[in-house]
Amino acid sequence: MIAVNTEPSDNGPKSTGLLSQLWPSALALTIAVALPTPLLAWYANTQHGEIGIQAVLLAAMICWGSSLAALTLIVTYRRTPFGLHAAMAGIGLRTGIPLAIGAFLKQAEGPLAEGGVFGMIMVYYLLTLLVETMLAARLLQPAANVSKAS
Secondary structure: OOOOOOOOOOOOOOOOOHHHHHHHHHHHHHHHHHOOHHHHHHHHHHHHOHHHHHHHHHHHHHHHHHHHHHHHHHHHHOOOOOHHHHHHHHHHHHHHHHHHHHHHHHHHOOHHHHOOHHHHHHHHHHHHHHHHHHHHHHHHOOOOOOOOOO
């Protein structure tokens, strides 16, 4: 007879409670992206009109989505041997996606490029970089010893 081990191993991601671990960080990231959006949209509207507002919203969604993907990787793999690898892959997602989309839109020279989408992507990229780095550092720090032996 073959014995089957039904206990979860520490070698892979743990899906139990992933959403409950991710939502506080996702909420903080969402608030950080949402707060400056009206001011940036007003500025873009005065500079480029309606297309400027669309550029701001697209830039916000691109940077928010890529940072949320990076946080999801970190939360998924933080208590596994692949935590550092997930953090590095998160850097690739957080950096690569906005820069690639921004470069493509700027090179395409369409209305969004004229509306300043690349500049807005850079503004939101720097904002989400700051917030997501602080959240990731908090998520990846080892648990502190609450009680010490005397």
